[in-house]
Amino acid sequence: MSKIGVEDSLTNIQEALREKGFDVVEIKQEADAKNLDCCVVTGLESNVMGISDTSLKASIIEANGLTADQVCREVENKLNAIQ
Template sequence: MNRIGVEESLTNVQDALRQRGYDIVELKQESDAKGLDCCVVTGLDSNMMGIQTASLQGSVIEASGMSADEVCEEVERKMKM
């Protein structure tokens, strides 16, 4: 089963991914991202230059402006790669 990290503020995304069978890890700090296949973030943690510190080998999906279903579709697309 794919383990997906989702920022704690994105509860609607967490619920939607759980319904699709994903194992969800709530991201509270950067170290929570270790060992995950993919992370979903709000994008609010990006710095002024748009650079994020990547602490995982999987994909990072920025959910700003996306519905929970759109995020789920993006996660599924990334997991097929």
């Protein structure tokens, strides 16, 4: 089962992903994002400097402006592309 990290403020997305059968964990800080298959973030803390030396291997989905259903589809697409 894929493990999906979702920012703690995105409770509607957490619920929608759980309904689809994903193992969902809350991300409150970067350390929470280790060993995840995908991360869903608000995008409010985007990297404005363009520095991309992150140690995360998970796909990142920015939920800003998307519905819970759209985010679920994005997660499924990212996971299918990895497999």
